[in-house]
Amino acid sequence: MHFTTSASVDGVTGRDLVHDGVPGVLWTPPGTATGLVLSAHGGGQHKHAPGIRARAHACAVAGLAVLTLDAPGHGDRPRTPDDEHHATEIRARIAAGTDAGPLVAEYNALQSARAIPEWRSALDALLALPEFAHLPGAVFWGVSMGSALGIPLVAAEPRVVAAVFGLIGATDQLTTAAASITVPVRFLLQWDDRLIARPAGLALFDALATPRKTLHANPGGHGDVPGHELADAVRWLAERAREATVHTPS
């Protein structure tokens, strides 16, 4: 993991990095981090997208370090013809008001297969750094395409102790992965989401095996998660991270 540039705002430091060829950014709070958030962006976004930066800043202000990686075919990474095809088709269907859901789900599955090894490798590298040696693992936050990655990632990765998911519907692959998740989950659903059919979102929440799961549903479309919900997710993740650190024998 190579750090390149560094910038600080309000005591929060953002360091751009490259890990095994994947560009990312690590945000850290002023003092010792009380937890580490793996923050995956959504489809069409990138590591410095405004919402992703705002989420990272809020987490860092709450004492958490935050890692974001550019997803395959996103941000500073090369796009394959398949990435270009899916991006163009999905945008066209949304613009035409036709159902982009199946195509989004297909692309999400491709994405997660490529991205999961990258995130696990980056987690190895971060937990090996002296500044994070006190942490037992990480928490995860990713919605939409970020959950398409995160649900199988968290199912496979025992070092992730809690997760914020949402804005995504059940597929065979995700339902199967959800049935292996036993850590606390906050699941965000947008009641009027035109990309994710409401029953599909509810079915995926239903499939999560963990008894510590809460669904938060709000009016509005895919991109309209209210600010109070994001602020509450920061608080909830910070609590889960502290809980895991306190309860892990050192």
Place this chain on the structure above:
Amino acid sequence: MHFTTSASVDGVTGRDLVHDGVPGVLWTPPGTATGLVLSAHGGGQHKHAPGIRARAHACAVAGLAVLTLDAPGHGDRPRTPDDEHHATEIRARIAAGTDAGPLVAEYNALQSARAIPEWRSALDALLALPEFAHLPGAVFWGVSMGSALGIPLVAAEPRVVAAVFGLIGATDQLTTAAASITVPVRFLLQWDDRLIARPAGLALFDALATPRKTLHANPGGHGDVPGHELADAVRWLAERAREATVHTPS
């Protein structure tokens, strides 16, 4: 409104009262109340049921005054033959594992018709007291039978500025009332509720007209709302009450 006995625990004072023949209790915080909660209990409960007392205490610790009334046919109030019939039948169906839902809905509709005028009259009386003269109105908290009362009450009563509802399903009457509610609502749903069919609960949340509504769903049965959810509802209601007091011209 006549106050009878009074007792204090941890600075929170509970005063039993009778208003127009209806027994109730008013809890008040140590200092000036920052809001007033109308707290309606569920079916088979009463004004001093443990969960209702615990909720009132938590609200008072957060600075809120809390009014609870015994529902018709509940607590210290006489039971009509109709009350007895419904209570016996509902208990029998739950014990037998058969669907008590339609009978619960029928009883709830009877209850709300009797209780709404009582609550509105009690609110008149409370807001006329010098200790609450600074308050523009009240917030409401009632789930299950408490929401069967509360949804039509809040639809009809402009002085209620926010509400916690839940553990209840759509009926024609409730759906119609929900379509008139424009104040912020927190709606609690239990994912494995055997009394309330999940689609009926979701449909009632859907019917609420307010753009400021959030559904919180948790695993477990009708009586298993997690403690963190109740604590969060206290915090949310306290914020809504303060917001209403600040924004109302005096």
